[in-house]
Amino acid sequence: MIALLQPNRQPCSEGWEGYLSLQSIHLRKLLKIMYLEGGARITALRQDIRDDIAREQGGEAGGGDFYGPFWRDAKDHVFGITDLRDQTRIRIEANPGRANLYPRLRDGFLLWWDRRRRWTNRPFVPAEGIKNTTRLHGIDAAVKFENILSVRDGNDEDHFVYPYWFPDPEVSEEMGRLVLWSLCQAFPAVDPRELRALDVIRGQTFSLDRNPLRGDEAEVFARRFDLALRQWNALRAQYGG
Numbered sequence: 286m287i288a289l290l291q292p293n294r295q296p297c298s299e300g301w302e303g304y305l306s307l308q309s310i311h312l313r314k315l316l317k318i319m320y321l322e323g324g325a326r327i328t329a330l331r332q333d334i335r336d337d338i339a340r341e342q343g344g345e346a347g348g349g350d351f352y353g354p355f356w357r358d359a360k361d362h363v364f365g366i367t368d369l370r371d372q373t374r375i376r377i378e379a380n381p382g383r384a385n386l387y388p389r390l391r392d393g394f395l396l397w398w399d400r401r402r403r404w405t406n407r408p409f410v411p412a413e414g415i416k417n418t419t420r421l422h423g424i425d426a427a428v429k430f431e432n433i434l435s436v437r438d439g440n441d442e443d444h445f446v447y448p449y450w451f452p453d454p455e456v457s458e459e460m461g462r463l464v465l466w467s468l469c470q471a472f473p474a475v476d477p478r479e480l481r482a483l484d485v486i487r488g489q490t491f492s493l494d495r496n497p498l499r500g501d502e503a504e505v506f507a508r509r510f511d512l513a514l515r516q517w518n519a520l521r522a523q524y525g526g
Contacts (some may be wrong), residue, residue, distance in 0.1 A: 307517045308333075308426040313449045315428065319509040322452045326516070334521050352450045355387055359394050359485075363409055363436060369395060389486050390450060395464040396455055397489030407439020409461055415445060415473045423507045425514075430471045434483075443473070446481040446490070456484035459505065461491030466502035 309317070309329075317328050354376055373391040377384050412435040416428050434446040447468055450455050456464070464482035472480070482491040494496035 302524065306333055306340070307514055308516065310426065311429045311431065312447070312464070313451065314514075315426070315510070316449065316460055316463065317454070317504075319510070319513050320457070322454075322461055325453065327520070328515070330517050330520050334517065334524060337521075338524060351383070351386075352390075353432070355383075355390050356448060356450070359390075359398075360434055361404050362394075363434065364376050364411060365408065386452060386486075387482060389452065391430065391488040393484070393488040397483060397485075397490060400488075409439070410436040410437050411435060412443040412445070415472055415475065419471050421467055421470050421506065424510055428467065428471070432470070441443065441508075442479070442525045444479050445475060446452055448483050448485050450485040454526055455487055456491065458490065458491075458496060461496050462498055463492055463502055463506050465491060466506070469498075 306317070314333075318326060318333070321329055355373070358367060358369050358372035358376070361367040361372070368393055373387050377387055414435045415433055416429075417432045418429045420426070421428055430447070432443075434448065434450060436446070438444065445468075447464060449464070452480045455462075459485075461482050465477075465480060468475075468480045468482070469477050477493055480493070483489070484491075
């Protein structure tokens with residue numbers, strides 16, 4: 286059993302308010318941008334820039350919270366509060382714009398969860414939640430770690446699952462290692478063996494026992510981040526900023 290965590294550390298919070306949006310960003314969104322290629326990356330960067338401009342002007346970023354309602358339902362499914370199949374249908378009826386991705390998210394999540402659920406008949410309960418905003422080694426950004434599924438199983442052991450819910454790009458082996466490396470950096474008090482990255486749509490998890498770190502994760506992350514940030518800055522200049 287993992288010991289209860291201390292309050293979340295935010296070691297570098299001062300001065301972040303003035304950062305570019307790519308330098309104050311959720312890990313999953315940053316990885317998505319870093320691993321998209323060609324025109325798809327440019328499109329994602331332009332959308333991030335438009336959101337950044339909207340915030341500067343006192344407005345709201347476009348798109349709203351598309352994935353959050355699904356993930357709340359997925360967590361409730363884990364703890365037996367609601368059934369994800371029913372909740373997905375209700376969500377789509379309320380907003381037909383979810384009809385494309387929500388069934389894919391549902392099916393991928395259930396593919397993973399039902400496989401895991403077969404390991405035990407004992408109930409799962411919430412573990413102490415974890416979240417953090419921190420600098421990763423060598424990365425000039427405030428990286429956010431939120432919406433982690435924290436579960437305590439029937440053996441009184443805690444598990445922490447970080448979701449990646451975007452349809453593209455899928456989580457490659459290298460990206461999976463970067464997620465695990467980042468989680469280890471952000472949560473040093475957590476047993477790294479209990480950390481997971483979940484590619485929700487594909488129902489695939491990544492863990493240190495199956496995807497051990499190679500030692501080059503900081504270098505790979507920094508290289509991809511620097512390239513994305515340079516592209517962001519070049520595109521932002523086209524908007525007059």
